[in-house]
Amino acid sequence: MSSTKNMGRFGQRPCHPQLSEHLLKWASPSPRHTRNGTRSCPSRLRARTRAVIGRPARRATAGDITLRRARIAVRANVSNDEAFGRKRVMMRRPTLFLTVGLPCTGKTTAARRIEIEQKALRLTKDEWVKALYGHENPPSAQDVIEGRLIQIGLRALELGNNVVIDYGLWSRDERSALRQAAADLGATVEMRYFELTPAEQRRRLDQRQAEAPHTTWPMSDEELAEWAANIDIPTPGELDGSEPIDDPPAGFATWDEWRRHRWPPSVS
Template identity: 45%
Template sequence: MTRSEPRPGAARAAATFFLMVGLPGAGKTTLARQLAVEHGALRLTTDDWMIPLFDQVEVDGKRDVLEGRMLWLALEAVRLGTSVVADYGSWSRDERSAIRWLVEAENACFRMIYLPVDDETQRTRIARRWATTPEETLPLSEADILYGRANFEVPDAAELEGLGAGGPPPGWAGWREWAAHRWPSFA
């Protein structure tokens, strides 16, 4: 028996996959750290890898590749009964729906945590983070902030209430196929 296998006959509680959703400066990483400690969960934060590996937040699609491998790892963890906190931001409804479907297909609990942030608070937090922990973050320009606000899809009431992922976008056989396209290293 390997360390990752449960004892024969041992009941294992279903793992929980916490998906942090929101714009930069919303407080996702702070809450993700707390949730990881409270639930003994594996915390996966893309910037924790992008910064040391590439010294950038986005490098020629490498963020998508990294997120794909992190998603693969997260699903492996929940299969083994380990809870996960995924701190990606997950700006699009399709991303969130795909992740929800993939997690629920593993018989794990899915919990989306949306942290809204107003413009002034966001800018204050981003500036404070850059001033106090520059090694944990990269500067965000005005254009970056505006881009995020323009492209973030705010979760609606049904999504927040966890009413399921629904079907994939037109042209896709299923969420697994959509996810493999969205995050090239997922498959």
């Protein structure tokens, strides 16, 4: 004879060994019978039982297993992609490209190529001056536009983007200030110097003036000769980055201070 020690309220064993006695008082007093005559837990008791101990797990099908594996794979791929993205951001340092040279020596052509190949933000001063002033080319406005473009470029570097600054930079101090600004942001600098013979430079200027006058201004031979005498040609150490950055000029504590003086925020 079987023992009645563990029998339930209705003469059958409880639906679950962990079922508490306080649940039994909520059961219906009248038991239900299945088709084969055995007793079963009333519906109210089954509902409360499921609420406490959970619905019995059904047998997993092949479709369930496939779906579970797919979800795990997706989570793993997302985690790997996020980790790779963080690692790539941490490892990749943005680059500031500087084009140095006299007019019509190939700076903008190279800057456009860098823009595409290096996915860089290109900042060409002449395009902005032409758009704002047309045939005029006021020196005071040039300084302000250059300064504004530098601010945009430094912000882009700070956000992790490559930048190419495309305007002359004839002065060594200008290049040193930008090298220091890039270094302060953790960016690298690549400097490109462009040079042509005076005859070839004159030929290109005349060709551009004839074919695309809206992109340039008239320039005399005297102006070209004066500019050629004033440019500080980059040294090999500047070009390959091996030469240390100079100290700021006398009267300026930092290159940042000199930069604000050289490129004022507004036209005076």
